[in-house]
Amino acid sequence: MSLNESGGFRSRSKRGNAPKRPAQPPKKQQQPRQRQAKLRLEGVDKPRAVAFEVLTAVATQDAYANLVLPKTLREARLSGRDAAFATELTYGSLRTQGVLDEVIAAASSRALSDVHVDVLTALRLGAYQVLYTRVEPHAAVDTTVRIVGAAGQPRAKGFANAVMRTITRKTPEQWLDQLTPAGEVAAMAFRTAHPQWIAESFARHMPTEELARALEEDSARPIVHLVARPGEISAEELALISGGEEGAYSPYAVYLSSGDPRDVEPVKQGLAAVQDEGSQLIARAVTIAPIDGQDQGKWLDLCAGPGGKAALLGALARIDGAHVDAVEVAPHRAKLIQKVTGDLPVTVHVADGREPGLEPGFDRVLVDAPCSGLGALRRRPEARWRKSESDIAELSQLQRQLLASAAKLVRPGGVIVYSTCSPDLRETREIVNHAVAHLGLEELDAHDLACGMDNVGTDKSVQMWPHRHGTDAMFFAVLKRPADLG
Ligand SMILES: C[S@@+](CC[C@H](N)C(=O)[O-])C[C@H]1O[C@@H](n2cnc3c(N)ncnc32)[C@H](O)[C@@H]1O
Numbered sequence: 001m002s003l004n005e006s007g008g009f010r011s012r013s014k015r016g017n018a019p020k021r022p023a024q025p026p027k028k029q030q031q032p033r034q035r036q037a038k039l040r041l042e043g044v045d046k047p048r049a050v051a052f053e054v055l056t057a058v059a060t061q062d063a064y065a066n067l068v069l070p071k072t073l074r075e076a077r078l079s080g081r082d083a084a085f086a087t088e089l090t091y092g093s094l095r096t097q098g099v100l101d102e103v104i105a106a107a108s109s110r111a112l113s114d115v116h117v118d119v120l121t122a123l124r125l126g127a128y129q130v131l132y133t134r135v136e137p138h139a140a141v142d143t144t145v146r147i148v149g150a151a152g153q154p155r156a157k158g159f160a161n162a163v164m165r166t167i168t169r170k171t172p173e174q175w176l177d178q179l180t181p182a183g184e185v186a187a188m189a190f191r192t193a194h195p196q197w198i199a200e201s202f203a204r205h206m207p208t209e210e211l212a213r214a215l216e217e218d219s220a221r222p223i224v225h226l227v228a229r230p231g232e233i234s235a236e237e238l239a240l241i242s243g244g245e246e247g248a249y250s251p252y253a254v255y256l257s258s259g260d261p262r263d264v265e266p267v268k269q270g271l272a273a274v275q276d277e278g279s280q281l282i283a284r285a286v287t288i289a290p291i292d293g294q295d296q297g298k299w300l301d302l303c304a305g306p307g308g309k310a311a312l313l314g315a316l317a318r319i320d321g322a323h324v325d326a327v328e329v330a331p332h333r334a335k336l337i338q339k340v341t342g343d344l345p346v347t348v349h350v351a352d353g354r355e356p357g358l359e360p361g362f363d364r365v366l367v368d369a370p371c372s373g374l375g376a377l378r379r380r381p382e383a384r385w386r387k388s389e390s391d392i393a394e395l396s397q398l399q400r401q402l403l404a405s406a407a408k409l410v411r412p413g414g415v416i417v418y419s420t421c422s423p424d425l426r427e428t429r430e431i432v433n434h435a436v437a438h439l440g441l442e443e444l445d446a447h448d449l450a451c452g453m454d455n456v457g458t459d460k461s462v463q464m465w466p467h468r469h470g471t472d473a474m475f476f477a478v479l480k481r482p483a484d485l486g
Helices: 003-007 034-041 046-061 065-075 080-095 097-107 117-132 137-150 154-168 172-179 184-191 196-203 208-217 235-242 277-288 308-320 331-341 374-379 390-409 429-438
Strands: 224-228 253-256 272-274 298-301 323-328 346-350 362-368 410-420 442-444 475-480
Touching (some): 046 065, 046 080, 046 117, 046 137, 080 097, 080 117, 097 184, 117 137, 117 172, 137 154, 172 184, 184 196, 196 374, 224 235, 235 253, 277 362, 277 410, 277 475, 298 308, 308 323, 308 362, 323 331, 362 390, 390 410, 390 429
Parallel strands (some): 298 323, 298 362, 323 346, 362 410
Antiparallel strands (some): 224 253, 410 475
């Protein structure tokens, strides 16, 4: 069957080399619930059916794959190799979606915005198998066509078949060569499946030889970091019990390279929890940054939900006889803080951190600001394609306002730790520089608070990276309110 006969596709020679860019995302359409069960009945193998369901939820309901996938795997009773295959297909298709869409667009006569979301989702899953896995191409084509039919789009089976066959006619390398854009950073972004603006944001920190490694690591699955709650259990004990390894930097960190952290006994008992080592360092820095005069034990976490850092701050506060006020604007996230801080000396306030209504005079303030999250992309496979550069301008306004509020709440001689899980300079250095210039705060050297981490940047602040330190790309700076600030 020729391409033209099979569904109105242009041949490659007619299309030439210019790839058709996906103009807009496909139309979102509600999925009938029954379809999910039907999929499994109609001869689609379980791992692909599960992957398709999760991809559909992400595409149509803005769902997070890391939340939906475990539930869907459980419902489908998948485990072992089948579960691993479903996970690889789901996360891989989401992480590489921008590349997959370029390839699908180049192999299709229709604009992606005109392709039904179910068909596009099946094509992404199929294209991922051809381009990034060892699945036999004919199996990828066949199962894609089956999914399209089972998903209630039988009339699009010919279209899907033709697109998939076109994709299998070139090697993955040939596709990448054909579609890689000009320019060193743009090319690296494409080849590592990142939007170009994100690669450019990272590129401001490092030479291009290092950038490729940073982008590769950003797509690798991170190992789980546990925090041993101080006063409850030591990292050494936790490592012994969990079979993990003590962390390289945080005195509370344990690396768990295999197994489910929920099965670790101290985690079940609330003595330990999952927390990136970078976050642990930031919470710790709040408690040990140098201040003038006596620490009266008045500590504040101004953006505290869901409470990871507040819980560590609370555990350290209990040891030091201090108290933490934890502010969070979203009520459901405030509840999560309450849950994880339990009987620790932490008081949760549902309030806007810009006007929390608290008496000033805090010795130590943490502003773990809402940010683009560019430093934690490896945790959410779909995240990189959902974010847009325009979000940053809006967030940086809020970040400045929260820091200005912290400057009013901290006492003279007290410290503010400003942190983000983004390395984007507009959310990090620019915010800190603005605070120094306009709020009268003094920036302290934070490098000594990073527990021996090196290669954290040439400024006074600390910038961590997955490929350098194994943490998320977290940032923190320490700002002191001088004694004579009005
Ligand atoms: C980066 S998260 C904080 C993570 C937290 N520190 C932890 O370790 O679990 C930022 C939090 O700030 C909250 N937030 C956003 N705007 C806020 C505001 N105006 N005042 C207080 N909290 C705010 C968000 O809801 C979010 O929970």
